[in-house]
Amino acid sequence: WHEIIMEPILDTLTQSTRPQRRPSQRVIQAIDQFCRQKEWAMNVGDEKGMHHVVNPATVLELGTYCGYSTVRIASLLPPTPIARQIIAWAGLQDKVQLVEEASGDWIPKMRTEFGVETFDLVFLDHWKDRYLPDTKLLEDCGLLRKGSVLLADNVIFPGTPEYLEYVRSSPQYESQYFQSHLEYTKVEDGLEKSVYLD
Numbered sequence: 001w002h003e004i005i006m007e008p009i010l011d012t013l014t015q016s017t018r019p020q021r022r023p024s025q026r027v028i029q030a031i032d033q034f035c036r037q038k039e040w041a042m043n044v045g046d047e048k049g050m051h052h053v054v055n056p057a058t059v060l061e062l063g064t065y066c067g068y069s070t071v072r073i074a075s076l077l078p079p080t081p082i083a084r085q086i087i088a089w090a091g092l093q094d095k096v097q098l099v100e101e102a103s104g105d106w107i108p109k110m111r112t113e114f115g116v117e118t119f120d121l122v123f124l125d126h127w128k129d130r131y132l133p134d135t136k137l138l139e140d141c142g143l144l145r146k147g148s149v150l151l152a153d154n155v156i157f158p159g160t161p162e163y164l165e166y167v168r169s170s171p172q173y174e175s176q177y178f179q180s181h182l183e184y185t186k187v188e189d190g191l192e193k194s195v196y197l198d
């Protein structure tokens with residue numbers, strides 16, 4: 001359902017804003033044209049091409065050179081999740097590490113997998129029953145520091161009562177509610193900002 005909903009968002013973007021990146025085929029065509037007309041280069045090229053493989057999922061390329069064949073091969077890979085396309089369309093792919101796994105599985109691996117010491121900001125906007133366990137996991141894994149901010153969406157609607165009770169009663173947090181409305185509606189909702197005091 002989510003991919004179906006997100007597709008029109010991506011379509012709207014691609015029709016209404018300038019891309020931060022060029023579709024891969026235009027990149028390949030531009031390099032082939034340059035190497036054919038201006039300066040030869042040792043790319044696999046458009047004649048040998050990459051026609052002999054079908055739908056690879058895991059690929060090892062030995063010898064990247066300028067990235068020409070990397071682009072050719074990557075364009076054969078399974079479609080990129082919509083969120084990754086939207087992030088790339090905004091030109092922010094180099095700043096974002098997208099992890100498509102359960103939060104409870106990955107929070108304990110943040111330090112070893114991504115070298116994260118502590119988070120300055122945690123934006124909680126996932127499954128409502130994960131807000132509290134994931135917050136406790138962040139504490140237990142030492143991923144919060146004095147001043148780390150937890151910003152939680154939907155604390156009123158759909159609602160996260162256990163999480164609210166925890167951050168508002170814990171001496172480890174200074175919590176503040178910012179009343180607003182459920183996105184694009186008049187239903188009450190809001191954000192809870194909780195500063196970790198350590």
Ligand SMILES: Oc1cc(-c2ccc(F)cc2)cc2nccnc12
Pocket residue numbers: 125126127153154157158182183
């Ligand atoms: O902001 C949000 C709103 C809703 C939601 C649910 C039911 C409704 F009727 C309307 C809105 C679900 C969400 N799930 C995850 C993260 N954020 C959400």
Ligand SMILES: [Mg+2]
Pocket residue numbers: 125153154
């Ligand atoms: Mg939300």
